[in-house]
Amino acid sequence: MTTDNVIEISGLRKSFGAHEVLKGIDLVVPKGKTVVLLGASGSGKSTLLRCVNFLETPTAGTVAFNGRPVGTPKGAAGERSYSDRELRVLRARIGIVFQQFNLFPHMTALENIMEGQRAVLGRSREEAAARAEDLLARVGLAGRGGAYPSHLSGGQQQRVAICRALAMDPDVMLFDEATSALDPELVGEVLRTMRSLREDGMTMLIVTHELGFAYHIADEVVFLSEGRIYEQGPPEQVMLHPKGERTRQFMLGHSEFRLPHLD
Numbered sequence: 001m002t003t004d005n006v007i008e009i010s011g012l013r014k015s016f017g018a019h020e021v022l023k024g025i026d027l028v029v030p031k032g033k034t035v036v037l038l039g040a041s042g043s044g045k046s047t048l049l050r051c052v053n054f055l056e057t058p059t060a061g062t063v064a065f066n067g068r069p070v071g072t073p074k075g076a077a078g079e080r081s082y083s084d085r086e087l088r089v090l091r092a093r094i095g096i097v098f099q100q101f102n103l104f105p106h107m108t109a110l111e112n113i114m115e116g117q118r119a120v121l122g123r124s125r126e127e128a129a130a131r132a133e134d135l136l137a138r139v140g141l142a143g144r145g146g147a148y149p150s151h152l153s154g155g156q157q158q159r160v161a162i163c164r165a166l167a168m169d170p171d172v173m174l175f176d177e178a179t180s181a182l183d184p185e186l187v188g189e190v191l192r193t194m195r196s197l198r199e200d201g202m203t204m205l206i207v208t209h210e211l212g213f214a215y216h217i218a219d220e221v222v223f224l225s226e227g228r229i230y231e232q233g234p235p236e237q238v239m240l241h242p243k244g245e246r247t248r249q250f251m252l253g254h255s256e257f258r259l260p261h262l263d
């Protein structure tokens with residue numbers, strides 16, 4: 001089956017014990033597009049991203065990657081269509097960047113970026129190193145490959161983490177509050193890197209609290225509330241002319257994104 005949607009989520013539910021966090025999500029991420037998830041704390045944004053990357057197993061519903069359903073709930077009818085080995089490679093093709101950079105402290109930046117390429121994709125040392133060098137240059141860190149994470153700023157470490165994900169040639173990149181752990185003066189360099197990925201045509205699903213950035217980068221904004229999609233559409237519509245009261249309250253609550261007609 002061919003599809004222009006890299007990710008297709010349908011009827012996705014996720015419970016932790018009796019607490020149903022996601023209550024039936026239908027969402028597509030088309031190839032080359034950037035979708036931004038907004039919502040109050042606890043609305044389920046991170047859980048949704050983690051289900052897309054199979055770090056969490058959905059309680060119900062499906063996530064399809066390039067037109068192939070990936071997981072079915074344990075015990076549900078129907079088998080997943082990927083083997084365990086395929087799933088490992090697949091996960092690499094769904095890059096994810098977290099708030100915490102999680103670099104290996106005993107490895108240099110270059111080695112951190114080479115690790116997955118060697119272990120999962122079986123690339124040679126030379127090939128993996130060349131790719132890592134290219135990526136470091138692309139994010140403005142040419143020549144810093146020999147540095148250990150403790151000698152890099154938070155913004156530099158996050159850019160190395162982005163390179164690590166990109167080195168696996170992902171079809172989509174997921175960002176879960178990638179700048180939330182950074183000092184304010186370091187946020188911009190990571191956002192610029194994300195913006196340049198968009199300009200290069202990367203498909204992205206982003207959770208962020210940086211609303212100005214969200215407004216400028218998103219093709220589509222999805223506002224989650226209590227585990228459901230409450231409102232979605234182009235950023236101008238959802239963020240400047242929200243239809244729903246909860247979206248409107250959320251936007252009003254973010255003074256840094258105050259726009260005259262919302263006051």
Ligand SMILES: Nc1ncnc2c1ncn2[C@@H]1O[C@H](COP(=O)(O)OP(=O)(O)OP(=O)(O)O)[C@@H](O)[C@H]1O
Binds near residue numbers: 040046
């Ligand atoms: N592993 C888990 N076990 C139990 N409950 C969880 C787990 N992960 C998330 N939750 C709960 O799910 C709800 C949604 O959490 P989630 O992190 O997805 O929200 P969020 O919208 O990303 O919030 P934030 O903006 O604060 O990160 C919360 O009530 C949280 O406590």
